[in-house]
Amino acid sequence: MSGPALRLAVELDGDGAHPAAWRRAAHSPDHLLTPRRVARVAAAAENAGFTLLTLDDGVLPPGSVPDTVGRIGAVERAAFIAASTSVAGVAPVVPLTYAEPFHVSSQLASLDHISVGRAGWVVGEETQPEAARAWGRPLVEGAAARASESRDGVAAVRALWDSWEDDAVVRSVATSRYLDRDRLHYVDFTGDTFTVKGPAIVPRPPQGQVVVLGHPDLVPAEQLDVALVAGRGLAAVATAAAGAGTPRVFAEIEVALDTAHATAEERVADLEQHAPWTDRGRLRHVGSAAGLAALLERLRGVVDGVRLHPLVLDEDLPELSRLVLPHLFERRHAVRPSAGATLRTHLGLERPANRYATAAVPAGEVTR
């Protein structure tokens, strides 16, 4: 199969995709939550050539009970990473089940300013009932209610990003106006469970709209820039991709690679003694780097990109960096992001027009 070159994303939360990944990490647990560790993993992924780094999150501790693992909030990690990288996009997972859409909008717009247009957002969900008590908010019960929060939340967040037109800061010394208030807009958003007045307190993000990624069964397709699709086999992924209805589609792939010290199978088996590698119905490659490269090549034309979930970051990221990504880049089966471009540009997405933008005044009719 051939098609346009793939865009590559990688999920960097914790020590890897396996709940017990920390057991094979190259560092002790107390180093996981240090700035050095956060920066180092991000730098390794950026240097490898990934276009997008994603960071999982949720209010409940990760790991399998009773073995607690700590986790710094994804937005804070993303901002830290944005300031210590220069090319890769950075996308925190932020669920809207309980969060304030106004705060989420500000945080993600700020991330886009901080990264000069490299921000993304993976819309998450808080599915566990315990999450409500952890937030201190009334339970949002059932898939339908959660979907409604996600739908309204994303719509409100996106409206707030447009609530400042791009040139709302006019700094007009002649009229003493810092802002042009006609280019600021109350969003007056009304959802099923909340309203938001607006405008935002953060000027419009550099990308116009932060790149929104999500699962099409959780967020309506028209709200997404990139659908993240699952499927245990290529056919299932192809079906899901064809039906996604979003500008871009990325396949979710869980990855365990052979290393110099152990085969992928052995590594997985080692961790399975402690906890099962949760089956989320995603493509899973357990094996050689060459096998993964071949799988990715077959995905060209089926999807626009992939998001890899490495079993153990400290073990799989070096293999991806050394063997898989160079192979794909050399054959132009995947592209490296280039410095100075936005995440939208890397994904081939237009910078969206502002929904509130007043029609441009035709030339010659400019009044003074």
Place this chain on the structure above:
Amino acid sequence: MTRTDPLDVPRPDAQLHLGVFFQGVNHWTIWSDPASGSQIDPASFRKVARTAERGLFDAFFLGEGLRLREVDGRIHDLDVAGRPDAITQLAALAAVTDRIGLVSTSNTTFNEAPDLARRLSGLDLLSEGRAGWNVVTTDNAWTGENFRRGGYLDHADRYTRAEEFLTVARALWDGWKDGAASGSPGASTWAAPGAVRRVRHRGAQFDVDLAPTLPRSAQGHPVIFQAGDSGEGREFAARNADVIFSAHGSDFDDALAFADDVRRRLLSAGRPEDDLRILPGTEIIIGATEEEALEKKRWIRLQQVTPATALGIAGLLWNRDLSDRDADGPLPKEDPVVAENDGSFGARRIADPYTVVAEWREKAEAGGWSLRETVIALGPQRGHVGTPAGLADRFTHWVRHGAVDGFNVTPYLIPDGLDDIVDLLVPELQERGVYRTEYTGTTLREHLGLREPLTHRSTTDGRRAG
């Protein structure tokens, strides 16, 4: 400055602390000058934070406002506005600074305690113990229109909520025993068994039950700042805060009276009277000579109080739209209209405008001032103006006499407005032995010379236990 016998100086060894307040929204930040840079470009934040760090400042502060300001229902368009989310911006600055404290102004009314506590902890860990939280309370329904809950909180309840908020936050910050996460790669569990305690809290404001996801940082807890001037605000600070960010920093007697009041309240709250740092917000204008400094001040005031801004400020006082008047002409002839307090943070109303207007008229007449000159002369007299040596003498006197512990400086220009303070004033302060010559600690708590967090203290040493 007055020469005093060293024995008469109450705090001969006291040190001055400096913070920088990147305010973001106000008319004191000049935007019209060519030297004024972007208010949102990350380079501006980086530049200010790094300059402050070069000047060995304790902290870099960001303010917060959760709705764009309005006057009479229209968005206020004269001043700098539009700023990043504070914690998000500070987490980015943690990556490009090493020592300076990173303080977020964050509201207790329109946040949930577990969520904000976790975000602050994350900042604290990413900065290795440099986070601070300036606790502010906003109750107005006008801001509430941006949030799920709307304007649900009575004015009387806002410090009640703030206090319960802090209780929950502290419980979460104390939820992990020190050394909970294992220090050996081959550990059998990630965290020591039983090292993470669930937090169950049921109160009027919060009903939560969760396992905290984060250990304590190098400084234990984020440093707690309080900014609020009412009696309730001061009581809240005396019970809870490590630092007060006050508005009493321009007049020595006023600053000393405020500091004495706070110290009394601290003792009543069962804390040592040196347990809290008082850092008023201020502006510092430096010239090579006194005349040059005054000339610079005049230029700065004219940039800050443009004709339109002068008419806007007078409009709030008169409670009339004066935007079509001549700011360089005389004061309006009409009487002011007494405004109803509309609860909006967009515009601050004056309770007794008649008295103020009468005073303005009298002084304008005596001085032969235009409306704009009157606004400049009689508006808040903020900050300090002088030569580096003169200011250093004055600040040494203030800090050694216990009027302040330092200042939280608002630069009138972004991003270069701190340069002369760092290059000219700081060396003079160092010469007087009132300012550090290098960072001696790595955490914000250490920079400020604070004791350990209130909840970590034992009951036996006379202090409060949590």
